[in-house]
């Protein structure tokens with residue numbers, strides 16, 4: 027069997043997604059997600075200009091060999107652009123192999139280790155009443171674990187939330203250019219406010235509902251330690267990305283001061299980013315996405331390594347992971363032993379029409395379905411009807427104008 031065609035498809039059914047579609051000489055197709063939010067076209071070029079010429083004529087069954095040759099052969103290793111491109115190839119090859127075998131991908135990864143995959147959803151509210159409405163909406167949809175994000179008094183727009191009337195999530199326009207929205211931040215105000223938010227949520231929704239929180243890399247280690255400690259009475263499922271993730275050593279300080287479980291890793295793209303964190307058991311959940319970590323092959327290895335330290339999986343799954351990346355994640359979730367939880371925000375109807383998928387969500391749980399491969403079909407015509415739109419992630423500034431982590 028040979029790869030005879032490789033298409034890089036960019037579509038924007040509400041937001042941008044990059045997909046690699048490989049086709050074999052026997053007419054079998056495989057899909058991989060290569061979406062890197064806000065830097066999409068860099069991955070398109072990496073794939074189109076540098077990877078596709080290497081793939082044509084190769085045997086799609088040689089997944090590990092192809093992965094190693096793309097990783098080692100480039101000489102320039104790691105980084106989100108490289109690893110998103112390699113991820114798309116890896117997942118497309120697994121999709122092909124599983125289709126040829128006539129099996130859903132999870133069967134090739136060891137078979138099901140559980141019946142279904144538990145998820146968490148995102149509740150956001152500028153104020154406490156808005157937040158409660160958002161939590162109730164998620165509970166009605168069946169979610170059984172909920173991430174809590176709120177506005178902070180005095181700030182117009184913080185990560186994932188903005189006050190009524192402010193449109194921080196929308197980009198500004200200058201001439202023909204689209205520029206990032208700018209949000210604002212004050213760590214002191216945030217640290218003072220957040221414990222009262224969790225107290226209110228616990229009073230309203232009781233002690234049993236698993237609650238999560240994402241600090242989105244905004245704190246220093248000692249600030250994160252204080253936050254973890256102040257949230258202990260509210261029994262969080264986890265505190266996510268409490269410090270900028272590239273400083274692994276910083277997590278030692280956080281860990282010494284709090285028993286709040288810690289999750290990290292959505293911006294990591296290789297196992298080396300986790301070495302200190304896993305070896306010293308400084309975290310409880312590893313958070314990388316299939317899409318940004320080089321695919322199913324290396325992520326499965328990371329989970330096996332993490333398992334030796336009682337660390338569980340929590341694959342990154344916001345809206346900017348396409349249904350292709352989401353499907354690959356759900357197969358992996360079902361198969362590995364040390365599964366923790368899957369982030370799941372769902373996609374718009376239109377996105378689900380462009381990417382028809384076999385995975386299903388009910389009762390707060392996902393299942394990958396039984397279709398051979400990863401179980402996603404890409405509608406090329408509908409994808410083409412929704413072309414790329416330039417877009418950036420927001421940026422973040424302190425009240426005096428200093429750029430801060432977003």
Ligand code: GCO
Pocket residue numbers: 063240242292342343344346369419
């Ligand atoms: C999460 C994340 C995301 C990221 C987004 C950036 O926990 O889901 O923090 O919402 O901000 O993926 O593109």
Ligand code: MG
Pocket residue numbers: 240242266267292
């Ligand atoms: Mg996050």
